[in-house]
Amino acid sequence: MKEHKYLIVKNGMVITPDLEIRDGIVILRDGKIIEVGKRGEVEEPLNANIVDANNNYISPGLIDIHVNGAMGADVTKVDNNTFSTMGSFFIKHGTTSYLGTAITSADNDFIQVLEHARTYMQHSKTDGAELLGIHMEGPFLSQNQSGAHPREFLSLPRPDHYMQFLEYSDVLKKMTLAPELEGSTQLVKDLKDKGIIAAAGHTDGIYSEMIPAISGGITHATHFFCNMSHFRRDQLKRVAGAVETLLYDDRISGAIIADGWHVGPVLMNLLVKVKGVDRVCFVSDAMPAVGLPPGIHNIGDVKAIVENGVARLPDNSAYAGSVTTMDVCVRNGINQMGLSMVDALRMATQTPAEIIGVSDRKGSLEKGKDADIIIMDKDINIDKTIIRGEVNYTRK
Numbered sequence: 001m002k003e004h005k006y007l008i009v010k011n012g013m014v015i016t017p018d019l020e021i022r023d024g025i026v027i028l029r030d031g032k033i034i035e036v037g038k039r040g041e042v043e044e045p046l047n048a049n050i051v052d053a054n055n056n057y058i059s060p061g062l063i064d065i066h067v068n069g070a071m072g073a074d075v076t077k078v079d080n081n082t083f084s085t086m087g088s089f090f091i092k093h094g095t096t097s098y099l100g101t102a103i104t105s106a107d108n109d110f111i112q113v114l115e116h117a118r119t120y121m122q123h124s125k126t127d128g129a130e131l132l133g134i135h136m137e138g139p140f141l142s143q144n145q146s147g148a149h150p151r152e153f154l155s156l157p158r159p160d161h162y163m164q165f166l167e168y169s170d171v172l173k174k175m176t177l178a179p180e181l182e183g184s185t186q187l188v189k190d191l192k193d194k195g196i197i198a199a200a201g202h203t204d205g206i207y208s209e210m211i212p213a214i215s216g217g218i219t220h221a222t223h224f225f226c227n228m229s230h231f232r233r234d235q236l237k238r239v240a241g242a243v244e245t246l247l248y249d250d251r252i253s254g255a256i257i258a259d260g261w262h263v264g265p266v267l268m269n270l271l272v273k274v275k276g277v278d279r280v281c282f283v284s285d286a287m288p289a290v291g292l293p294p295g296i297h298n299i300g301d302v303k304a305i306v307e308n309g310v311a312r313l314p315d316n317s318a319y320a321g322s323v324t325t326m327d328v329c330v331r332n333g334i335n336q337m338g339l340s341m342v343d344a345l346r347m348a349t350q351t352p353a354e355i356i357g358v359s360d361r362k363g364s365l366e367k368g369k370d371a372d373i374i375i376m377d378k379d380i381n382i383d384k385t386i387i388r389g390e391v392n393y394t395r396k
């Protein structure tokens with residue numbers, strides 16, 4: 001008979017959305033959570049290894065649904081080491097699972113990413129953060145809101161072009177597109193048929209241009225407020241642009257880059273006020289230079305200058321992703337937005353899990369879920385990271 005492997009995490013405050021347990025205990029077996037409760041009220045298996053939280057916080061691992069790379073590894077220019085490099089960097093910052101994001105590039109770059117992800121995900125590992133799939137950010141984006149995306153690769157969606165990507169629906173989990181483009185409504189329907197999340201982003205539309213694709217099945221908005229049009233005049237009448245349309249429509253959840261540079265606190269709070277902490281998640285949108293010293297770094301085919309905690313295009317026309325991590329986003333949620341720790345953590349755990357459809361196994365500390373757990377202090381400094389029952393990071 002196979003011997004079970006037990007791990008007990010205790011002596012800390014368990015915070016999992018909707019529940020806080022002082023002197024809490026989480027019992028893990030074979031990579032899954034089998035019990036969560038208060039010490040003394042749950043039975044502790046003998047012969048278990050113990051992780052002492054030292055009176056710190058015990059939280060679900062953070063989930064980043066928009067991240068382009070780390071430590072020089074670039075999803076858009078993937079190689080055999082990309083996902084393992086990213087995974088071993090993220091665990092130091094509390095991220096236990098993520099969607100790798102590829103920005104607009106040549107078709108073959110996208111195919112390479114999807115191929116590599118498929119191979120990598122088939123060999124389930126627990127030594128770093130888990131790759132949950134790929135987010136294609138492009139190439140069906142607005143020319144006017146392209147941000148750091150190279151314009152020469154942007155195109156209008158046509159089935160004979162995009163179907164090659166949709167064949168990878170086992171690994172392609174999300175696609176960001178501009179809803180107003182000719183062909184987007186059909187693309188959204190095809191994505192929905194394949195179970196791929198359609199997200200609005202890099203969009204220059206107004207309400208009437210966007211609503212057919214939204215009604216076709218768009219459920220999410222990528223990096224809210226960044227590269228989105230505002231209300232404008234249609235003849236003399238003012239009509240909703242992308243920001244207002246996506247804020248207004250209850251079918252749309254949102255993501256926000258909470259690095260403290262991309263979006264100011266009033267706008268971040270406005271989004272949460274309209275949609276709630278259960279419909280808005282934090283994302284890092286980190287570019288590949290996160291974890292590296294400042295200097296000139298690439299994201300896909302694009303050069304960016306990284307200095308003073310942010311990446312921007314050399315001509316200063318746009319940011320080129322952030323150099324932040326999810327622990328910092330949670331900290332900014334508390335310090336800049338004034339959120340409670342519970343709400344800020346929710347926006348980095350259960351909410352992103354719900355948005356990408358993995359909340360049956362990720363995002364909260366509950367019986368039956370994957371044992372992805374972080375131990376951290378009140379300032380969100382990560383002490384320990386546990387991936388599917390294995391302690392794979394301890395702060396020195």
Ligand SMILES: [Zn+2]
Nearest residue numbers: 137147202223
């Ligand atoms: Zn973007």
